[in-house]
Amino acid sequence: MGVSGLHPPRPFPQAARDAVNSPQLRANLRKVTTTIRDKRLRAVGELPHWEELRRLGAATKDASLANLSDRLLELEASVRARGGHVHWARDAAEARELVAQIAHAHEVTELIKVKSITSDEIELNAALDAHGIRAIETDLAELIVQLSNDTPSHILVPAIHRNRAEIQALFNAQLGEPEPLTDEPAVLAAAARRYLRQKFLTTKMAVSGANFAVAETGTVCVVESEGNGRMCVTLPEVLVSIMGIEKVLGTWEDISVFMELLPRSSTAERMNPYTSFWSGVTPVDGPQEFHLILLDNGRTDVLADEVGRQTLRCIRCSACLNVCPVYERAGGHAYGSVYPGPIGAILTPQLLDMADKNANTLPGASSLCGACYDACPVRINIPQVLIYLRGEANEDKGVTLESLAMQGMRYAMSEGWRFEGAVKLARLGQGPLVHGGQITALPGLLGGWTQSRDLNAFPAQSFREWWRKRDAKGGLPEDSA
């Protein structure tokens, strides 16, 4: 049912069908996305300089990406200088191995995790499982997803597809509470807190992601709303942070602009509740061993592409998901990877180097309405990248029915008279399909249209035929239907 890692198990149109046809799921999604959407508009509307901030956010990220290798080397040096260890992972397997090795070195069989999409990207939990190590999610929504053997369907609200009754049933079955829990949010949250408290106080090792890292100071930053993440990065003895290489920024000042952009875009809050920073290790305070894993996993290739590069600006705020009409209907799982919604539709196929057939259907999972671009705090022109990637995806497909149809159309449109002829032919050919001026069933590639829509038949006269007659008479436009 769920998905993990990057590789979509099915093409998007197929995967979306199930979700679209589940009324409960659609209602859950619609409710949450509409609420966040309205709140975000209000939060953003409060800042008169929002557009300038967005430009600044985009420029800051671009500047850092333009010198990425220098930034990363600087980060490595600063982290080491502060007593931390730095590892470079070319792909998911290398990153997983590194975490497992560190866990083995400390002989832990259980570790706690701060919500981290990067660790989901590399399918860390399953890999640790195979090593006999249990990873426990501490973000409430992630915990819900984990306990139900599911996978996240939203970057920020991973359990967006679950409602309260489902969570009540799940907690009653899994948390080992003495009394059955009611479905009150406070009761459910308290039960989760009791469970997690015990884990925080007894677990020796933690794994986190990173929202940002500052090269200058070797500081890693996690932004979250519950405070459970802060517990993870302060209480255990050993902390491992995994970050995609695009998360690095130059200086402290760079972070400030994202502290304004991120909370308003993601949770529609003015300020983020818990923002944790740590730089290497501090004797007697916090984890005494710190590892930073820098993950590539396809990012260098994305960086090399002039058009696709802007994708790496993403700060995972999820604003694009919440405004996306396709995400709202299809849900996160339809995207088949840990990155759902508009950002997933461009990031996933690129990370896989446009070589995964199912992932290459993702750029098609958009009506190109542009709402994502308007919402994106770092101005990623998602529609532009989508269109570009559709072209890249077609490169390897060779000759298909679709490509032939497109070529045929292009040929017909290569001269005005040719197009006129093609329209006349279509008018003749449509005969058997037309009933009462409408076409209600189309064959072949176009069949999807008549699933829910009728189509006007070609009228008796095209515009250019009408124009020619009118021109000949030199007369006024007349009603000629």
Place this chain on the structure above:
Amino acid sequence: MKIDLFITCLNDALFPRTGQATVALLERLGHEVRFNPAQTCCGQMHLNTGYRADALSLVRKFVNDFRDAEVIVLPSGSCAAMLRELAPDAAHWEGDEALRAEVEALSGRVFELSEFLVKKLGVEDVGAAYPHRVTYHPTCHAMRSLRVGDAPLRLLRNVRGLTLLELPHADECCGFGGTFSVKNPDVSTAMLADKARHILETGAEACTAGDNSCLMHIGGGLHRLRSGARTVHLAEILASTDGQVWA
């Protein structure tokens, strides 16, 4: 003013009345309207479906057909967005900087009909009469790419006899998206269902917009539902007078 019309491929073949109404409207406002019959298509469908080379050959054709135009007016927001925004990008992606420069040089003269009337000509009352209850759907490209803003609403508010009804969740995409509607029919249908419901909630007789592609999709859905509500292109409303009704 000498106006060159670009009657997009869809309008030409399937919705000729939109083109005819555009001619009637612009001539009524005292302009000289020209139509170069060599023109065909802006290439949007090809580009959006990922057929860049095919798209660019159509863009090149467009540039050739319209090189000498003073202004180019078209009754389609999405084709205007294609010509102004995407075509230069696509030429650049394919390394054709000459074409990019040419299409960019032309793009400042390309106008969607409602923005041409309101922003370029400064006309908000075109002297139209249309005694019907109408709701307006702002199409995505006109709204987010061209930023036509409330230009269409200003025009509609000045139409005699017209009752303008506010569309709930107006800024949500209708789910057309060109080939998206046939390649992802389930999601497209779900989006259409919501749009149709909102239109019917207004009690309007007709839903109007500046783009026949979206209207073909919405209208096709409304027809399938046997709802009685229909779709009408903005140009046909603006061209209508007491003497002559275009739609």
